[in-house]
Amino acid sequence: MRVITGAAAGLPEGCYGRVTSYRQRVFVERLGWRLQVRDGCETDQFDRLDTVYVLVEDDAGNITGCTRLLPTTQPYLLAEVFPQLLNGLLPPRDAVVWELSRFAAMDFNRRAATPLAQFSHSATALLMRAAIACAAERGAQRLITVSPVGIERLIRRLGLHAHRAGPPMIIDGQWIFACWIEV
Amino acid sequence: MHVSADGYVRVDMAVFCSISLVHLLSALDADADLPLTHASGACVASITGYTEWVSPGWPALSLGWDWSVATGEGRVRYQRDGEVRSNVMLVNARWRDLGAQASAMLLCAAIDSLEWESTVEHFIRDRYGSDGSSPGPVAW
Numbered sequence: 001m002r003v004i005t006g007a008a009a010g011l012p013e014g015c016y017g018r019v020t021s022y023r024q025r026v027f028v029e030r031l032g033w034r035l036q037v038r039d040g041c042e043t044d045q046f047d048r049l050d051t052v053y054v055l056v057e058d059d060a061g062n063i064t065g066c067t068r069l070l071p072t073t074q075p076y077l078l079a080e081v082f083p084q085l086l087n088g089l090l091p092p093r094d095a096v097v098w099e100l101s102r103f104a105a106m107d108f109n110r111r112a113a114t115p116l117a118q119f120s121h122s123a124t125a126l127l128m129r130a131a132i133a134c135a136a137e138r139g140a141q142r143l144i145t146v147s148p149v150g151i152e153r154l155i156r157r158l159g160l161h162a163h164r165a166g167p168p169m170i171i172d173g174q175w176i177f178a179c180w181i182e183v
Numbered sequence: 184m185h186v187s188a189d190g191y192v193r194v195d196m197a198v199f200c201s202i203s204l205v206h207l208l209s210a211l212d213a214d215a216d217l218p219l220t221h222a223s224g225a226c227v228a229s230i231t232g233y234t235e236w237v238s239p240g241w242p243a244l245s246l247g248w249d250w251s252v253a254t255g256e257g258r259v260r261y262q263r264d265g266e267v268r269s270n271v272m273l274v275n276a277r278w279r280d281l282g283a284q285a286s287a288m289l290l291c292a293a294i295d296s297l298e299w300e301s302t303v304e305h306f307i308r309d310r311y312g313s314d315g316s317s318p319g320p321v322a323w
Contacts, residue, residue: 086186086190087186087190087192087241087242087243087245087270088186088241088242089186089188089190092188142189149208149210149233149235149247150210150233152247152268153233153249153265153268156266156268161283163190163191163268163269163270163283164190164245164247164268164269164270165190165270166186166190166242166243166245166270167207167235167237167243167245167270168207168208168235168245168247175208175235177245178190180189180190
């Protein structure tokens with residue numbers, strides 16, 4: 001497996017398209033999220049020139065995981081779409097806080113026994129550590145993420161210190177919450 | 184009480200113990216294929232899940248923990264597994280943080296003194312009992 005990081009313009013040729021296609025397969029096809037899809041690719045307003053992508057490829061070059069990092073000094077998902085998850089706190093706008101979103105570690109070439117096993121496979125740990133290292137290189141001291149309830153304990157299982165920013169809320173039929181992760 | 188910039192709500196233990204937590208949700212673990220154990224020739228599924236509780240008002244204290252169903256002595260019992268996850272940072276009388284680990288330990292003890300099991304049991308029975316629906320996959 002290998003890790004690739006960078007803004008869209010700095011990724012190897014064709015990589016950005018494969019990332020957005022992979023996201024479409026995971027989040028739209030598999031999870032059924034109602035997201036904007038164009039030409040088989042899932043993108044939104046937070047896929048910008050300054051967005052940093054972290055992806056994991058297997059030895060055959062297939063993407064087995066990806067995520068994106070956004071500086072909170074610019075518009076980001078939690079602040080723009082889900083600020084109510086912060087328990088009344090104003091969304092952080094700080095160079096040392098970055099947002100982690102669209103995190104997925106799903107190997108389409110490997111049948112996991114359970115969804116939890118999909119999350120637990122080595123690409124997940126590798127992807128999370130790579131994302132944290134990538135954010136740290138850019139000055140992050142903390143990450144914030146919006147995720148379904150249940151992810152907090154999985155983050156902790158990876159040996160990371162995480163705590164929720166507020167209580168879970170039901171949005172679009174799914175219980176989600178905001179979670180802080182120490183870098 | 185207020186929310187600190189780090190996302191924690193700071194309270195001392197006396198205040199925390201005076202707050203009544205309200206059940207928000209409980210769910211079975213997202214494993215489609217639950218681990219199986221064999222007992223007395225029968226195949227028994229290990230039932231595990233998580234539960235979320237919240238304080239009324241603002242700022243909200245949010246606590247969640249894992250649980251499992253233990254059987255023995257002719258009865259079924261829900262028990263907490265692992266640490267309590269929360270946005271609570273307990274402080275001492277001088278308003279100094281006790282730290283994440285000490286807070287979690289004290290919160291665990293507080294949770295264990297509450298009567299939460301029957302609430303979770305009823306919720307799980309209502310949620311999954313009738314149609315057998317199971318939780319979805321994991322990614323965010």
